[in-house]
Amino acid sequence: MNEGRELIEALAQIEKEKGISKEILLEAIESSLVAACKNEYGKSDNIRVIINRDNGKVLVYAEKTVVEEVEDPVTQISLANAKLKDAKYDLGDIVQVEVTPRNFGRIAAQKAKQVVVQKIREEERKSLYNRYYSMEKDIVTGIVQRYVGKNISVNLGKVDALLTESEQVKGEVFHPTERVKLYVVDVKDTTKGPKITVSRTHPELVKRLFEAEVTEVRDGTVEIRSIAREAGSRTKIAVSSNDPNVDPVGACVGVNGSRVNAIVDELRGEKIDIINWSDDPAVLIENALSPAKVISVSVNEEEKSAGVVVPDYQLSLAIGKEGQNARLAARLTGYKIDIKSQSQAAPVYDDILSDELFYDEQGNRVDDDDNYDEDKEYFDDGSFEE
Structure with a gap:
């Protein structure tokens, strides 16, 4: 069996086992052989390499311009010689001349091996990238490998990801072989394979x-x-x-x-x-401050801010330890929130705004002017930056 046919059969087997198109491999080999011809001819711009798709035979052609007098034999052919090939050729036409060097089959075999190995690596890297790219913005389960400084190496199956210190939850400690769920922030394609950013925060x-x-x-x-x-x-x-x-x-x-x-x-x-x-910002803000009870919510839509009044005994609960409850409520709703106790708010505000929620002293909500009783005391609050 000749080398050419062996090449075709080998590429067919690779296509079957690795899923890499035989045609893609043949085109890559042809391109690499064109570059190799530069050593033979000093240039490769006018060189074409064609591999027969059936028997694997490799032929090299030079595209030469028909001229009256040849100055560069690599890129030109005389009109007389061109007409020997086909009487229809005229000055300025392009003629394909076979220039396959001796022992080019051996060179082709070496190049083919190099190209196939490179292509297999590229396709495997691409396949690996596509696999993990499909997991971007999703959760994966990984197995802790080891600590790398303050970072943690986590195996995700085919590749390892690095859970950096900034993406770790303070206080969490992991041990080798422990399973952990991670959020895939992004996946980048690199020459060394996919680089995966994961997070626990x-x-x-x-x-x-x-x-x-x-x-x-x-x-x-x-x-x-x-x-x-x-x-x-x-x-x-x-x-x-x-x-x-x-x-x-x-x-x-x-x-x-x-x-x-x-x-x-x-x-x-x-x-x-x-x-x-709730699509109603006032209701949403009230809900967001849970578990604290709310007396009133005053919303300033233009400034995306809100003033909230709570019973005196609920103030610390509404604000939360180190301001956490109020801070999370502000992030959740997208509003800057100022929280005042009932006693803090009472001396300051007199008017009732139409877009607010109010409660009377018995805890009944007053939603409109029809239910408003001038003899009862209500509490309002202005907008405030957290």
């Missing part, structure tokens, strides 16, 4: 965990409208339902808290507040 990790744990979130019945997270400590999520018969908060919490507790366990004790979403 990203808010979207919480969203993906809810999608995995809660059927109604996964199928779109319940939507997670907003997330605010301080990783390792507390997360607030706002949810809504596309089905009036499905309670979005209840669906996410699960029977006896089974669903949310599974996520809390995965996040190693991180607290999760689940609230109802």
Whole structure:
């Protein structure tokens, strides 16, 4: 069996086993052989290499311009010699002349081997990149390998990812062979293979965990409208339902808290507040400050700010430890929020704004002027930057 036929059969086998097109490999070999011809002819601009797709025979052609008098034999052919090939040739025409060097088959075999090895590596790298690129913005389960300084090497199957210190939750400690869920922030293609950025702190990790744990979130019945997270400590999520018969908060919490507790366990004790979403900013802000009770919410749409009044005994709860509850509520809603106690707000404000929520002294909500009683005391608040 000749070398050419062996080449064709070998490429067919590679196509079958590796999924790399035989035609792509042949074209790559032809291109590499054109470059190799530069050593023979001093240039390769006018050289074409053709590999017979059936028997693998390699032929080299030089494209030469028909001229009256030849000055460069590599790129030119005389009119007389051109007409010997075909009487129709005239000055200025391009003639393909076979110039296959001796022993070119051996050179071709060497180049073919180099090209095939390179192409296999490229295709495997590309395949690996595509595989992990499809996981971008999703969660993956990895196996902890070792600490690299303050970073953690995590095996994701075919490649290792580095969980950098900045993407780790403060206080979390992992041990080799431990399984861990990670959010894939991005995947970049490099000459050494895919570079994968993973995170344990990203808010979207919480969203993906809810999608995995809660059927109604996964199928779109319940939507997670907003997330605010301080990783390792507390997360607030706002949810809504596309089905009036499905309670979005209840669906996410699960029977006896089974669903949310599974996520809390995965996040190693991180607290999760689940609230109802509302298109009304005042209602949304009130919900976001849960578990604190709210007396009134004053919204300034232009400045994206809100003033909130709470009962005196609820002030510290509304603000939260080191301001965390108010801070997360502001991120969740997109509003700057100022929180005042009832006694702080009472001397300052007299007017009732039409876009606010109010409660009377008995805790009954007053939504419009018809329900307003001048003999009762109400509390209002202005806009404020957190």
